[in-house]
Amino acid sequence: MRIGIIGTGRIGSTLARILVAADHQVVLANARGPQSLAALLAELGPAASAAHPAEAAARAEVLVLMLPFDSVQGLLPPDAVRDTVLVDATNAFSGPGAPRDLGGRGSSELVAEWYPGTRIVKSLNT
Numbered sequence: 001m002r003i004g005i006i007g008t009g010r011i012g013s014t015l016a017r018i019l020v021a022a023d024h025q026v027v028l029a030n031a032r033g034p035q036s037l038a039a040l041l042a043e044l045g046p047a048a049s050a051a052h053p054a055e056a057a058a059r060a061e062v063l064v065l066m067l068p069f070d071s072v073q074g075l076l077p078p079d080a081v082r083d084t085v086l087v088d089a090t091n092a093f094s095g096p097g098a099p100r101d102l103g104g105r106g107s108s109e110l111v112a113e114w115y116p117g118t119r120i121v122k123s124l125n126t
């Protein structure tokens with residue numbers, strides 16, 4: 001399967017290693033752009049490629065969000081992820097360990113509003 005991962009920090013790079021070891025392809029995107037991922041791509045080998053977030057979303061069969069929650073809204077054109085399975089691993093923090101006040105709503109409810117038509121799976125977090 002081809003899996004897009006947006007956010008290649010602590011958990012994004014870890015998941016990429018696990019998926020490649022399990023014979024999946026990964027398309028990686030971060031904030032600094034594809035050229036900044038050269039070292040990680042060299043480590044992962046030919047099953048990994050880098051793209052800008054919207055391109056990673058367009059190429060992915062499943063897309064995993066592994067970036068700060070505050071960067072999710074407006075990150076992608078909603079049409080790029082319509083009908084896509086979107087795995088949301090973000091935590092809605094306002095600071096280290098401090099939950100953000102979402103007015104009693106679940107963070108993935110907001111993600112679902114920002115990206116209508118996706119199938120959202122909250123995962124890999126608390």
Ligand SMILES: NC(=O)c1ccc[n+]([C@@H]2O[C@H](COP(=O)([O-])OP(=O)(O)OC[C@H]3O[C@@H](n4cnc5c(N)ncnc54)[C@H](OP(=O)(O)O)[C@@H]3O)[C@@H](O)[C@H]2O)c1
Nearest residue numbers: 007008009010011030031032066067068069071090091125
């Ligand atoms: N660490 C954990 O144990 C853990 C566990 C479960 C869930 N989470 C959640 O997973 C998310 C990532 O955590 P982390 O610890 O892996 O964070 P991290 O190490 O700080 O990595 C964050 C990644 O997000 C990318 N990013 C930031 N803004 C972006 C944007 N606008 N567009 C594209 N990419 C962007 C960064 O890009 P650059 O590399 O270019 O800066 C970086 O690769 C957070 O929401 C966190 O709460 C973390």
